Structures are given as C-alpha cells and as structure tokens.
Amino acid sequence: MALIEVDALSTLFPSGEGDLRAVDGLSFAVQPGETVAIVGESGSGKSVTVMSIMRLLGAATRHEGAVRFEGRDLLALSEAEMRKVRGNRIGMIFQEPMTALNPVQTIGSQIAESLRLHRGLSRRDSRARALEMLSLVGIPAPERRIDEYPHQLSGGMRQRVMIAMALACDPALLIADEPTTALDVTVQAQILDLIREQARKLGAGVILITHDLGVVAELADRVIVVYAGRKVEEGTAAEILDRPRHPYTRGLLEATPRLRGGGGHRAGRMTEIPGNVPGLAEILAGCAFEPRCAHAQPCCRIERPPEVPVAQDHLVVCRRAEPVS
C-alpha cells in the first residue's frame, strides 16, 4: 500500500483577480522506501504542493482533492491532529532555512525540543540525540555548534541543521524541498547518503524537490515533472533522465549546466527554455506549455492533453507523444 497518496490535489489562493490555482489537479503516490522527485521550473507549484500536504499555507488558502497518509485524509484533519503529524510522522526540510529556524533559540535546543515533544525523550537524551544528528549531517565540531544560534552558522550549516531537525524523529515520510541548494558538492554527497540511508533502513518514503537533475539521478526512484501546477510527465528516474518524452522535460535536461572540464574556450551561453512560466491568473484551457512549445499544434491550445503511457512506468501528458503499442 502506498505510504502517501496525493489525489487530484488543487491549491487555490483567493485574490482580487479571482482564485489563483497554484496546484491544479495533481496526483501521485509514494511507496514506503521510495524516493519520488518533483522537478519543474521556478514557480511551477512544487513548494505549494508540499506545503499543502503539510497544511502550512494560510487559512485563506483553499484545497481540493485528498492527501491520504496512514489511513487518513490530511486535508480533513484538525489543526491539533495535524501538529502531531508534522515534525513527527512527516519531517520537512524547508527551501529557505531561515524561515524555519527560530533566530533566538540555539540550534541544539530547537532539535531537542521536537524530540521531547514527539518522542517523549528526557532533556538529557534529547540533547544527546540532537548532538548525534548534528554530527550525522556533517556539522564540524558539533559539541560546540550545538549551543550556537542560527546567525552564527554559515548558510550550508543552517541547511544541515534543518535536515537534522527533519530527520531527528525518524519520520515515516521525509519531504525535502531543495535540501542541498546551499551545500557544496562534498557535503551534498554526504547528505544524499544520509537521506538514502533513512529510506533504506527505516523504509521511509521521500518526496524530493530539486532543480538539480544530478541529485535526481543520485537519489530518485521515480520522477514527476510539473509545469504550471500540473503533471506533464512521470516515470522511473532512468526513463525520465535518459528518455524524456515531454518537450518541457527535454528543455529542462538541456538547460542543465554541466562541467565541461575547462576546454580552453570562452564560457559560452547557458541553454535556457525560451519564454516564461505563465502567471497564475492566466486561464489555460489547453496544454499549459503550449505557448512555449516548439511542437505545438492548434488543438494543444484548446484541449487539455491526455495522459499517454509511453513505456512501462512512464507516462506523458502530451498530445504529441506516441503511445506504446
């Protein structure tokens, strides 16, 4: 059985221009021990999706659909029940560390507090576990750092503190929103190993949001490509990275900067996907990517494209995709 099942989730922000639909009928599931990556350009609704799962968006936000986790619909839980899920059954690594860390509390006491609350650990045990977590995420000299405040840490250390906090309670589901953006490659490798270990040892599921397709290749079992709040492609990591079918996914892959190993030549221009993500107020009757798509046909603008299975474990939401025979 799936660990979490997101079923036709929509997230709407009320505004003067009518409701803004940041997530638009998104469905996916994560199995125990599985790592599912969500990729897509900036503003495509990745963070809003996981903030909706965690129910962390303001009271004015409206949701449609369901999020089934451990037999319950998270969207229907009371705030009190939800508090027992957050930081306990579901751990979350936020995109911007400073918004998640309390600036006037030492990092050690922030981690320990959550352990006492959710795990009922004593003061002493929770501090010991906090120390262990800090060293697991590779914070040098953790016995000194544990009593420091967030502003005394470098950007990458703050991000690792948040990772330590998210993993401390051994969550059944880990949501990692851009967990390694502030980390250099060596530390990144260590963190990815740690997340992988969590999934393997405890059978935890992982929802991984990242712009870094190298990280996807390292860690993800399955990939969901989103555009304008909608799923455009889904498949195993190998399928998506090696045989991308949606024009948008191809664009994303081509835009990945790669090390070329010097090469003596003047740095060239980086590849971009022409055009921009549509604003949320734009009404898109057909395929959301149509305005930027080099392969679009007139019908793409009028009708929503169908989900086409193009291989085992690989589906594309595109009119131009050829189905498997």
Added chain:
Amino acid sequence: MTTPILDVHQLRTWYPVRRGLLGRGAAWLRAVDDVTFTVMRGETLAIVGESGCGKSTLGRTILRFVEPTEGNVWLDGHRITEMSRVELRRLRRHMQVVFQDPASSLSPRMRVRDIIAEPLVNFGLAGDRAAVDARVADLLCQVGLPRSAAERYPHEFSGGQRQRIAIARALAPEPDLIICDEAVSALDTSSKAQIVNLLSDLQQRLGLALLFISHDLAVVEHIADRVAVMYLGKIVEIGERAALFEQPAHPYTRALLSAVLDPSPARRHARIMLRGEVPSPIDPPSGCRFRTRCPYAFDRCAAEEPELRERPNGQSAACHLDALPALS
C-alpha cells in the same frame, strides 16, 4: 594599467567565540584569514569552496556588513575599510549584493515595486513616479517576472521568484560591482541560465563586475573569468577559469571538481572522497590547513605553511608540490 574595481588586501575577519562550554576567555574563529585578490572592471571572479570556509563572510566584510579584523578593501580606488557610514551609503550605489537566503533580505511588508524602486529613489536615479514604474517594469521583465508582480508581496512568490526579485533590486542602480552570494543556487536550470546570461550581457554592455560566490561549479565554469578556491578562510588556488578547471594545481581544487554530479549516466564518474572532517577554523592545523585531509600530505606540510606560488599554467596555488601526482 587600469585600477581594479575591487582590491582586497590581506583581509582578515575573525569572530569572537566561546571556547567550549566551560571555556574561559574568548577564542577567535578565523572565518577569513589573510585574503588578497583583485577584480577588474567587467570581470567575474568566482569564489568557491566548502560550506563554512568563509565565502559569505568575505562578501559581507567587503560590504562592511561585518567589520574586518585587519586588512583593506578598495572599491574603484576608494578605501572602503576607512569610510564613515555616510560615505559608505553613497558608495553602495556602485556596489550591490544578492544574498543566499532571499527570504531574509526582502522586507515582507513592502510591495515588490517598492523593494526594487528603493535604490532608484534613494540615490535619486529615476525621476518621477512614472519613470520609476517604467524602470521597475523593465527590471522585472529582465529577470523573467511578469509586470503584475510589482503589486504583490514577497511571500506570494516561490523561492526562485523571490531570488529574482532580489536580483532585480541589485541591478536597479546599475552598479559597477555586484556581490552574488549563491545568487542563482535556488533557481531551476532554465532560470539559472536566464539570469547567468543576463548578467553576462550586462557585463558586456555596462562593464559590470561580479564577485560570484557559489558552490555550483558547473555554473562557475560558465560565468567566471577567474576562480578563487577557498579552504578554511584562505585562498588555496586562484587563476584563469580554463587553467584551473583543466589542470587544478591544488589537491583540494581537484577533489572539489571530482565531486560534481551529472545527470547523464555516461558521465557519472569516480569521486575523490576527502578523508576526515573539516578542521575547526578556531584551531586550524599547523602548516598547510588542508594537510589533514590531503591524500598527498608529507612532513613539510605540517611544518611550513605553503605560500601562493605561480604555476606554469598561470594560476597560483598554495601547495608545496610542484605538480599533482597523476590520477590512477
């Protein structure tokens, strides 16, 4: 010879810290420890290195958000390290910054329009309201945000969109130098490309110089003219991009380059994993600071600190070895 736009000379920034729980008296955390380099007009110097090696502190010290312990910084011949706050404020127009964590640098109660217009208004650069609005709209467009973004607040944007707002604000007064601290790390590959290309264009048009702090070596390879590699508060290697990427002269640079991930399976390669922990910047190792993790360390490395020496390829590296052993 033209004067460099930025000249950093023997800069040190040490933070006072407690030494352990029971520690008496202050100790010093040597975040930046004797750093010297220049950036020419229109040039991009990238600063790379592990988390905690002092990159952000270096940037913040140049901006004088943090006071240096020692050393000097000149911007276009003006000594920043001697300036009063009033003089500094005037100079800010020429030196802008984009921070690592956009959420903490954008005022949550200001509309995007006012955030971007702030430097224009402060430095009297834009004229009347209509002119300011037009300039804001133009800047939003340049960073790939819709015009309608002007009327909204930062929290209504995604992480990457917020980063682009910060970039638009930095571009607004057409500065001579922008210090970019992980400015594009939070962006997706396509927006990253857009912004990097935009910065390159502005460089050619306006002679904009960049101090580009980043751990993303693939982006650095695209944007940098020269690269400085930092380790525990010191520059261990500095030189032309191509020389440094093709033939790193410092073992640390080589290890950094080998750790880059690549999405295509054919290009995944063996990584050199560094042994051991990053040593403490409070008690850095004697001699060469990298020696505790260096696969090639020998006796002399503990006894004597290597100076930055010029290599045949043109770059300078602080390593006692004249050439790195071939990779097996």
